[in-house]
Amino acid sequence: MTYDEKLRNVTVLGAAGKMGSGILLLTAVEMAELSLKPENKSKTFVLNAVDLSDEGLAGLMKYLKVQLQKIAEKKTVYLRKVYADRADLIENGEIIEQYIFDVMNIVRPQTKIEAAYDSTLIFEAISENKNLKVKLLSQIDTNNKNNPWYFTNTSSVPINLIDNEAKLGGRILGFHFYNPPAVQKLVELIKTDNSSEEMVEFAKAYAKSLGKIIVPSNDFAGFIGNGHFMRDAMHAITEVESLSKDVPFVEAVYMINKVAQDFLVRPMGIFQLIDYVGIDVVSFIMNVMNPFLDDEELYSPLLIKLMEAGVKGGQNSNGSQKDGFFKYEKGAPVAVYDPEKKEYHSISEFKEKCDEKLGPLPDSTVSWKSIIRRRDKEELLEKFFTSLKSLQSLGARLAIKYGKRSNEIGKVLVSTKVAHNENDVNTVMLTGFFHAYGPVNSFFN
Amino acid sequence: MKKLRKKIYMAAGYNTISIGTGRKEFHPKKPRPGLEHYIKEAGQATLKQIGGAKNVDEGAIGNFMAPRFNKQGHIAGLIPMIDDGLEYKPCIRTEGACASGALALMSGIKSVLADTADVVLTVGVEVQNTMKAIYGADVLAGAGWFQKRKDGHAYFFPGQFSNRAGAYYEKYGMEYARKGMRRWFRNAIENARLCPTAQEYHNSVKDLDALYDKLKPNGKAFVDNLSVLDCSKVSDAASAIVICSEEGLKKVGIPKDQAVEVLGWAQVERNLTNDPPDLKEVTAIKKAAKEAIESAGITINDLATIEVHDCFSIAGILATEALGFAEPGKGAQFVADGHTARDGKIPLNTTGGLIGWGHPTGGTGVHQAVTIWEQLTGKAGEAQIEIPKDRPYGMTINMGGDDVTVVAIIYKRG
Structure with a gap:
């Protein structure tokens, strides 16, 4: 699976949380970037924003809109090139609005975990509760036929422990953003004993594309x-x-x-x-x-x-x-x-x-x-x-x-x-x- | 141009502060006064100097894009708001992009010449900080041909003049050109520091040249050939002045030595849908300046000071060539050598011009006239330059769009 394909259907669990919302924003922007490539224009990109709280999801969409506007305003020079073939988009204001729509159009806010069953990549950013993490990830993995990769944002739970208890067969990485994810440059990357090289390479490419600095940490509770x-x-x-x-x-x-x-x-x-x-x-x-x-x-x-x-x-x-x-x-x-x-x-x-x-x-x-x-x-x-x-x-x-x-x-x-x-x-x-x-x-x- | 059938004067000028980034009182996130406030402040200050609204026959107001910046059309209707005494008097709003202000002056001059008015209150205004610069760029792009907007830069006008700078760099060398542009920037800021209403009045950067050299053009974030220091800023301001016949001047009780006489002018319009014939030349400015000088019966060397339209530093350099102070390609040298500084051969933009004082687009033409009136009548305060007795002349050149609408006016101490 290519980088672009891996990012066609993604889920963020805990998307309305402090870390989840930032991860969702960064991922939505990255996926939109791919969807706007000429070769991807006929393809659909889906980013499920899953959270228990409807209220939280409403707040998330508001946060996304505000942040995307700021992002679009900063890169309008570039966006004019991206939308050069759209004769109907002439002014900066029109291009910025279209971009915000195109990013938000990828995001599917929902409260049901089932949304993750079709994803190929799942970010986990729920609360620091090992048992809950294990329960959700194993439930998804039982029902998801894609053998998805799991990137957990845990800042303390050993990744091998989640891997073993949820029976993920090494398809999990610690991918620990810092607060707030949209601002802090650091991502701690924690491999398990069974993490595949392909997954690690993808994680590095994804972090690089987001402009993040990766520091590898060993799988020890709390990491660095x-x-x-x-x-x-x-x-x-x-x-x-x-x-x-x-x-x-x-x-x-x-x-x-x-x-x-x-x-x-x-x-x-x-x-x-x-x-x-x-x-x-x-x-x-x-x-x-x-x-x-x-x-x-x-x-x-x-x-x-x-x-x-x-x-x-x-x-x-x-x-x-x-x-x-x-x-x-x-x-x-x-x-x-x-x-x-x-x-x-x-x-x-x-x-x-x-x-x-x-x-x-x-x-x-x-x-x-x-x-x-x-x-x-x-x-x-x-x-x-x-x-x-x-x-x-x-x-x-x-x-x-x-x-x-x-x-x-x-x-x-x-x-x-x-x-x-x-x-x-x-x-x-x-x-x-x-x-x-x-x-x-x-x-x- | 035919010889003027009567004498025309300007007097009682006033500039509000040019508000925008750089001014200590400017906070982008706090509410600010609107269009009405600026029109009132400038208009009322001028009325106060001429014995009140009863002495005014007509009103003219220059404004470029209030319908978009402020969602307000019908700007002539804001003139009677200045004072109840203006109610029901004839008023007109002029629009010629950034030359809207000078068109208001022309409207007043023509009314006086036509004997339909002896005193015309003339205002120029723009309030542009109502939106972020990236959206303001859309609004200002209206000064270009809309059919070409799609292919233009996000920052449309900086993009246009970046292309001009690029052509100039290519023929004459970038480093050479930017030395002249750097000096233009330094002059603008240093002059603005002498004028309390200027947007850069509070600028306290010690080494302006070093700052200029540090901020290199970056096409990824802005335009290819200009940095933000090469550009005028986003400004909110208004200016006002009266245009009078000789009788009018008597009526408002202003002695001639407190006024300037309009000796001649030229008003030029270039086809908006055509690209400039040569990016390294401002042909409409060249034509307007030449005709204005001829109409006044003087030579370029008789001028003591000029307000030129430096929306961008490169426009300032090109103007020195269009005016004939320097051969093509030598303008950058002329400026770099200090000839346009306040103590140079021909002081330009003595209160900072568009880059230093500010550029409230539709108001700039009137602001330029007020500045020349101040200089020629000795009212420029700390920014006052010496006006030689044998050269009591000044000129304003106001440009709309990319060298499309141009008005050049010659003034003499009254």
């Missing part, structure tokens, strides 16, 4: 991305617990978050990142990973306590941030949740005091935003961290400890053979988490 993130989060939680012996919990959360963001020059603080991913999602992922770890414990009673209080983070359907560790206004944290009192405490009440405790930054002009696109960022960071190491402040000490831990996690991922090499670990953090520098570095020595 969450292998780092979950341990990084655990470190932060442990630090908060130890710091809150001296200061109130909410202040400790604020301070460790600030250390991660400002002192470590990251795109967002660690607790804001946990909120962004979802406290529930982080907790599920830890649950999935923990049984596979011999000498460490990825388990946080704090996260469970927050979940039980209904404090979950994640996003609203319009993409805005839900409250979690932080309460958000216009996307920015304004208050911290106190799980004992079950209420948020305004950051403005303790910000000054905490900032003073942490001490000043070595250079207030260096921030993630100010350096991320600069060519000389390595140099700037080297200077920043060298100067950080000379400071005796609480902020500097916490940051160096944190940086060292991140470094250690990166090296463990290589020594435990989750990642092939240190470079892959760094690539994942640079492209999937948009960090300005990889965890394996010499800044904190």
Whole structure:
């Protein structure tokens, strides 16, 4: 089967979810691209957007329309060439509208899993629940005569486990996008012991066509991305617990978050990142990973306590941030949740005091935003961290400890053979988490 | 052209700020004032300088594409909105693509010459930031022949002038040509920084040449031979001025030295359905400029300053050749040598022109007249250039489409 043929009938499971909707968008655009090729004009391309939620699917179609408009507006110069033979399409506006229609015309929103029975390629982006994944994939595989390929977006469940339990005979790959899939450049590719070369080649071609960077990861729960993130989060939680012996919990959360963001020059603080991913999602992922770890414990009673209080983070359907560790206004944290009192405490009440405790930054002009696109960022960071190491402040000490831990996690991922090499670990953090520098570095020595 | 049967003056000019990207007050996602606001602001400011609407005999308004940018036709009906005193007076709207403004000036001039009016309030307006540039390109493409739209570029007019630049590069060399275009861009921004209403007034880029060199033309994202720095931006603005007879000037109480006299003009129309005879020449501009100079009885060297229609930097270069300041192919050198800068042999576009001040398409012709009026009467503020006593003349050249509708007007300090 050629690349084009493989993409004639595709299904995305969990298409209305945060990851699913992005995967659906990217795949719809790719399939439309194929359908618009002169040699494919008489062929039908079908992309089933399967999700349990009708409401979610309605939202998905709205999301698609908005995103496709933006995409079409950006590539109108190209689209005018694609539609050059359509005498009825003259203005940019007409061409953009036609393109949006042509992409959306491929997408079939539906709530029934049966839609996947005719597909040759199935993306799985449902919740991080191994048993549910196994149940759905094995049901599809029993009823689908095409011997389809399954690309699972799981960020934590070992792929071999799904393969064996769903009896897929190796027709499954871990194809892990990062959030949001339409933006983040990284895809983690995880082969099983039985993955065919043809499937792997197709996956690479597909990722390349989407403009993604592939990092191969070994099939170990959490892979590289969450292998780092979950341990990084655990470190932060442990630090908060130890710091809150001296200061109130909410202040400790604020301070460790600030250390991660400002002192470590990251795109967002660690607790804001946990909120962004979802406290529930982080907790599920830890649950999935923990049984596979011999000498460490990825388990946080704090996260469970927050979940039980209904404090979950994640996003609203319009993409805005839900409250979690932080309460958000216009996307920015304004208050911290106190799980004992079950209420948020305004950051403005303790910000000054905490900032003073942490001490000043070595250079207030260096921030993630100010350096991320600069060519000389390595140099700037080297200077920043060298100067950080000379400071005796609480902020500097916490940051160096944190940086060292991140470094250690990166090296463990290589020594435990989750990642092939240190470079892959760094690539994942640079492209999937948009960090300005990889965890394996010499800044904190 | 026949000798004018009476004297014609322009006075009491006003430009609104040219709003669009580059201005600090511009936020693409926030609501902005509409067409009505700009017409009112400019019209009322001019009325204030001439003793009010009672002194106005007629109104003329130049506008290109409000029916599409603003879904508003019937623009002449917005003139009485400026002031109740204009109600029931004769008004006209002119359209000649980006030369719509100059056509409004011509309408006023002809009314005064015909003795049907002594004072004509003339406005030019366009509000274009109502849509993204990719859709605005469709609207502006209306200045070309629609039969050729399908084969044109997504950004139709940048595409047309990219082809002109390409032809110029091919004959005279790209690097050479772009040196001239780079200087044109720098002059435009530096002049705009002296004019508070200019769209590039807030531009604070230190090294404009370096910026220009860095942003190379990229046909995949835009057009083959121009970068965005070679193009005028999307602008919302209006300008207004009055056109008066000698009696009219007395009636509105403006002394002659506060006005400019219209010495001559030329109005040229090239067949819209024909391609330019030579991409490296702007033949309609050449003809209009020559005829206008002759009609005024002066020579090109008598001019102290000119407002030329630099919708694209290459159009500015071609204009210097069409005007006769440089031989064909030497325009880029002429500009690169600084001869068109504010302290050069012939300062062009002293408040930034279309690239620096802004290009509210249908309003640009009136804006050019206001700028020349300001310069010749010493009202240009920080942007004021020295007008030599023996050369008290200025010229505007307003172009619609790809060198199709062209109006050139010669002015003298009153």
